[in-house]
Amino acid sequence: MRQVSAANNDHGGRNARGPGRPRSEQARLAILRSTLKILGKHGFSDLTIEEVAAHAGVGKATVYRWWPNKAALIADAFANSTTRALHFPDTGALFTDMSQQMRQLVKVFRGRRGRIVSAILSGGQSDRDLIAAFRERFLMPRRLEAYATLRRGIRRGELRKDVDMDLLLDSLYGPIYMRFLIRHDKMTPDFVDRLCQLVLGRAQPSRKLPNASR
Amino acid sequence: MRQVSAANNDHGGRNARGPGRPRSEQARLAILRSTLKILGKHGFSDLTIEEVAAHAGVGKATVYRWWPNKAALIADAFANSTTRALHFPDTGALFTDMSQQMRQLVKVFRGRRGRIVSAILSGGQSDRDLIAAFRERFLMPRRLEAYATLRRGIRRGELRKDVDMDLLLDSLYGPIYMRFLIRHDKMTPDFVDRLCQLVLGRAQPSRKLPNASR
Amino acid sequence: MRQVSAANNDHGGRNARGPGRPRSEQARLAILRSTLKILGKHGFSDLTIEEVAAHAGVGKATVYRWWPNKAALIADAFANSTTRALHFPDTGALFTDMSQQMRQLVKVFRGRRGRIVSAILSGGQSDRDLIAAFRERFLMPRRLEAYATLRRGIRRGELRKDVDMDLLLDSLYGPIYMRFLIRHDKMTPDFVDRLCQLVLGRAQPSRKLPNASR
């Protein structure tokens, strides 16, 4: 099977192109755009290739030629649109660095892109390629930035040197994802702040710290 | 639309039953069992009513007569099977109460039932009834027990009185759900312990601490 | 594979019907009628199941449920419409019996049904079921009548007792089919008469002739 992430490549490669009519960049973009647009309206399973093709003004076969299935298409569409937002600021304090980015994430989850993320995580439960694409294209890039942010915190003495960064980050983001996916509780900016306080407070080096929550 | 939770009632109600053949309990159970079995193999969107009916040796209409849609069926099947496990022990220490239950949860997520939970959360992303059913039938019963467990901790002085219990519980369970759904990192018993350590802080029992926060 | 000719049976059988919703006679007839109508406009290969279903106000699956392919559908449609015309008269003379029926056939070939026959013979060249259906449902019933007609001629002394009836009939009808399919020459009533004259020879009634040609 074609590699999901290779569906539209020759981006970084040499331009050694074989014979035949070259792939239409216009069609490719129209398909990806239509996918996102439709995904924003319906869910994963309500998105049909037929609708994507029709909306993009493209033959169904052109979609199937380049993406083996719905999941690959969505993953690619999502990856090629990755929000330029969601970067980590460098405010000089770990708490604000994290909480500001997390507030952004919450805002994204609430918007149109939230529906898309939800659709991807939904579809990903029965398609390992899709969930993998989400990890590699959405989660990891941000997590790399998060590592850097945490390291700054360590340097400043805001975190213990031996902190388990993945555990810490999951403790910060896990509750957001959980509330986002299960919708059992509100996802306010205040929630983010108190979450940071709770988790980051615990991760401070040995000092007098406030107790769990408030 | 028929109430999801009313799909299989008249259980404890008055037995004023109209004329005609009564509902076949045998068919009802066969359908629910088949639903779970199939859900354990495929995902949410790969489960078809057609297959459920065939596997249960039941007419398709019988399924549709009692459950308005796939989500309701799955929710009902899931609810009627709710694991008798996943209770909270009372070990005398908050840390062990929580970590032991969380370890059980992780074990459940890894097994056949994990696939079912995954399917429900997947389907729930585009069906509010389904995600609501998950909350009400799976999440809340356990959370009620968790509240009791936390209250014991408060009584014992392991937690501050004014702790935000939902925030705390989400901080504990969020990372588990996140790793379960995104599969970006391992979900070992050790992970659970360190997660509890991080979030509950020195609410650990083993060390002499004058109080929870100081 | 389902027997072509059994597609719509239980016609002569006992009505032992199993459970389940019975087949819709209305849908069946609408499909067959639409098939003939469309076949009269386009050729064999221009007829699409999709158009038949749409025109009949029927689901595509309903067509495929009962007819395995286009050929079977056409054969059945054709058979269920078999012209009530094209019978052989009994005029008391072989020549007129034959020539009158042959003129009718020529007229049929020229009309809307001719297009259908043409389509069937066309499709039959790459589908043995279809050509077989044509033989059994169209050719044979008429040929049986033709045998009777010829036997009357024998009884009257217009034909030798040991005449090869199939050879004789092919000599009469072959030229008609040939001109019909290859369209290389006209197919007038006069042509039919002279054809009968040539092949049947002095089997003509009207004139006292010692031999075939004088």
Add this chain to the structure above:
Amino acid sequence: MRQVSAANNDHGGRNARGPGRPRSEQARLAILRSTLKILGKHGFSDLTIEEVAAHAGVGKATVYRWWPNKAALIADAFANSTTRALHFPDTGALFTDMSQQMRQLVKVFRGRRGRIVSAILSGGQSDRDLIAAFRERFLMPRRLEAYATLRRGIRRGELRKDVDMDLLLDSLYGPIYMRFLIRHDKMTPDFVDRLCQLVLGRAQPSRKLPNASR
């Protein structure tokens, strides 16, 4: 539309050729050969331009550049291969002249070329160009020879002077085509002989002749 018969000309024409790469004779032949080969295996409607091009090692556009449609391609392929056999002998007797050639025809119909003829007549039912090509390229050349043969018979006194040659020939060949296309009866050499006897016997000038068929 391009003239069917002009698809591959400039053979006998003026060689005033413009600039540009000349047509590849090699490609042309490969296409025609592949067409016949494939036509011998499948029927008319199962032959795809795609397969022809692939089998000939040629681009699809090269086929479409020179032949406007499938029918034209097949007609051209068929014409360019016209059997060098099927000539009429001059044995000194009409009966043998005809029956020998007819036997050859039957043999051809039974072989690989028979499938091709069948495919052409099949396709011709919904394409007047194709059936016309069959008439002009296959039927007429032979019929011209047949006329000559019949004229020899007239000269020898074996046929009446005023015989309708087309009617006579259709009576001889019609049964063969009919049996070939409808496959309702065998097509043996003996059949040919008895057919000749029946039809030619009738067409003799005034003499004592045997009655219809044996």
Add this chain to the structure above:
DNA sequence: CAATAATCGAGACGGTACGTCACGTCTTCTT
């Protein structure tokens, strides 16, 4: 000898119909 022009192969393109599958509804007979 360069410029021009038509062909070649390859193969992507927007379409159409294919034959299949599951949907949710319905109509029958049976329990």
Add this chain to the structure above:
DNA sequence: AAGAAGACGTGACGTACCGTCTCGATTATTG
């Protein structure tokens, strides 16, 4: 009245070819 059986209209699936359209490469004539 509910059961199973299963046919119904609907609509998306993923595939196969259609006939058209770029591509780069090739092979002629013309300037």
